[in-house]
Amino acid sequence: MALRLKIAVVVGSARKGSINQTYAEALEKLAGEGMVFDYLPVGELPLYNMDLEADMPTVLGDIKARIQAADGVLFVSPEHNRSVTALMKNTLDWCSRASGGNAWAGKRAAVCGASPGARGADLSQMHFRQIAVVLNLEILPQPEVYVHVKDGLFTEAGDFASERDASFQKRFLDRFADWVATA
Known part of the structure; x- marks a missing residue:
């Protein structure tokens, strides 16, 4: 039986029709059976304010639990x-922050992003x-993935x-899977 990694996914854009949401979903298709993507509802978090820590937003507990249950985290922004x-x-x-501590501590993660700008x-x-x-x-050191979005x-x-783009992205996902699996 093949290893299935649970990956918490944070998309750094809440825009309708987000390029990075599309990019994350394309990565999910490439990952196939080896990874299960769990898209975190980060757009539901209020703007951080220390005063709110006394009565933490309910969604925060859910997000933190999902991060802690994940094998790794993929940031797409x-x-x-x-x-x-x-x-x-x-x-x-x-x-x-606060209640429950730092959910990120010791998590293996990768970061990638897409932009219409030439530097991606x-x-x-x-x-x-x-x-x-x-x-x-713990961020995957290589490869660095900057996607210049063109029509x-x-x-x-x-x-x-x-096929060239799909092949590169698949190698990125394979490297990420190896990184997470060796934690």
Whole structure:
């Protein structure tokens, strides 16, 4: 029986028709039976405010439990103003705080992102990696995955249109699976 890894997925964009949601779903299709993706409802978290820690949002307990139950975490996010998105930072902050402690501590994770910009969310990921160190997230060092989104990247069905792109993304997922499985 093949190993099935449970992967908590954080998409750093709540926009309707999000490129990064489409990208995450295309990765899920490529992962096949080897990974089960669990998309976390991070858009339901309120803006982090320490005053709210006295009465933690109900959704936070659910999200933290799902992170803790996961074998690994996949972060899929665009870049906003050369940094992580507000949604991503909010998620990182809430899940590292108070009641129940830091849900990220010791978790193996990978970060990737897609953007219409020529650099494909690379600066966001560099900043994300700086934040991850403080949270004790173990981030897959290589490959770094910055997707420059152009017309025709995805098929109508939401798959990668080119064999070259699909092959690269599959190698990324395989490397991530190996990284998580050896934790």
